[in-house]
Amino acid sequence: MSSQVAKQHAEKQEVIKVKDSDLPLHCPMPEQTLWNQHPRVFMAFDNDGRASCPYCGNRYQLIK
Incomplete structure (x- = not known):
């Protein structure tokens, strides 16, 4: 999967x-x-409470 296709796939995924x-x-x-x-x-969150899996592109949002 090219990086452009992977990026488009990640953008379509639900958080x-x-x-x-x-x-x-x-x-x-x-x-x-x-x-x-x-x-x-295991993933670390950025300053906005977001994390992304390097394998599958799943996106996560920490809810406070």
Whole structure:
């Protein structure tokens, strides 16, 4: 997948909202289906409470 296609794919994905109780944040989340899982990766949030998975492009938003 080219970087442009990956970027377009990520832009179409819905943002997954997470709470403090979901921390530490890792992708894939436990409720995701088995067929699309990748190695677990832990992510840090940026200053705006956003994080993005480097494997699948899932986008996360921390809700305070």
